Amino acid sequence: QLQLQESGSGLVKPSQTLSLICAVSGGSISSGYYSWNWIRQPPGKDLEWIGHIYHSGNTNYNPSLKSRVTISVDRSKNQFSLTLTSVTAADTAVYYCARGEGNWGQGTLVTVSS
Amino acid sequence: DIQMTQSPSSLSASVGDRVTITCRASQSISTHLNWYQQKSGKAPNLLIIAASTLQSGVPSRFSGSGSGTDFTLTINSLQPEDFATYYCQQSYSTPITFGQGTRLEIK
Numbered sequence: 001q002l003q004l005q006e007s008g009s010g011l012v013k014p015s016q017t018l019s020l021i022c023a024v025s026g027g028s029i030s031s032g033y034y035s036w037n038w039i040r041q042p043p044g045k046d047l048e049w050i051g052h053i054y055h056s057g058n059t060n061y062n063p064s065l066k067s068r069v070t071i072s073v074d075r076s077k078n079q080f081s082l083t084l085t086s087v088t089a090a091d092t093a094v095y096y097c098a099r100g101e102g103n104w105g106q107g108t109l110v111t112v113s114s
Numbered sequence: 115d116i117q118m119t120q121s122p123s124s125l126s127a128s129v130g131d132r133v134t135i136t137c138r139a140s141q142s143i144s145t146h147l148n149w150y151q152q153k154s155g156k157a158p159n160l161l162i163i164a165a166s167t168l169q170s171g172v173p174s175r176f177s178g179s180g181s182g183t184d185f186t187l188t189i190n191s192l193q194p195e196d197f198a199t200y201y202c203q204q205s206y207s208t209p210i211t212f213g214q215g216t217r218l219e220i221k
Contacts, residue, residue, distance in 0.1 A: 037210075047158065047201060049210040062209040063115070096157055101148050101205060102169065104157040 002027040004097050004105035012091075012112050018084040022097030022105060029078050030055045034100045038071060038082045040093040041107075048093075053080055087112045116140050116204050120213035126221040131192045135216045137185045137202035146206035149178055149187045152215075153198045161200075162187065194220075 008020035038050040051061035073080040094107040117140035145165035150158035162178035202213040
């Protein structure tokens with residue numbers, strides 16, 4: 001059964017870089033034609049799609065974040081990652097990784113605060 | 115960006131009731147519409163994909179319909195575990211966008 005698990009820094013200072021990894025188990029990140037997504041949800045607010053990557057390396061990003069976001073894939077480790085630069089308090093959220101629409105990680109809370 | 119508008123934003127209902135949640139897209143998305151259920155502190159759970167296809171393991175009291183710009187999620191005979199927040203999502207084009215959610219509460 002496919003499982004996804006987010007990990008990374010839970011506290012990031014303003015203006016610094018947020019980095020998260022999504023480890024995939026129970027399936028290969030290189031198999032099939034799936035999108036590997038990052039989505040976030042500020043506390044008490046709605047879901048926001050950040051972007052996705054395909055195993056080919058092709059990416060799409062939300063234009064609202066595009067200048068600050070990078071999503072990459074590491075096939076050797078069966079994981080993909082999110083980097084968000086120049087963070088502010090508005091980036092405080094639960095960050096989820098997901099394969100396509102159906103398989104989501106449990107989410108990880110990232111707080112931006114000095 | 116394609117805007118997704120859900121209504122109502124909140125809904126009170128009783129166990130056994132039938133409820134309908136609607137989702138409207140700002141432009142046609144064919145049937146590229148998915149429905150999620152989210153319980154407090156948990157990741158969203160996919161209920162319905164492509165407007166009307168029930169995911170494996172999802173109870174048959176859930177159903178979805180619609181195409182183009184107007185979609186509905188119907189829950190027949192509400193159960194206690196159905197009280198949650200429901201989101202629609204369009205996967206027709208990037209950026210992928212979500213509705214603002216419908217909070218289903220116990221009356």
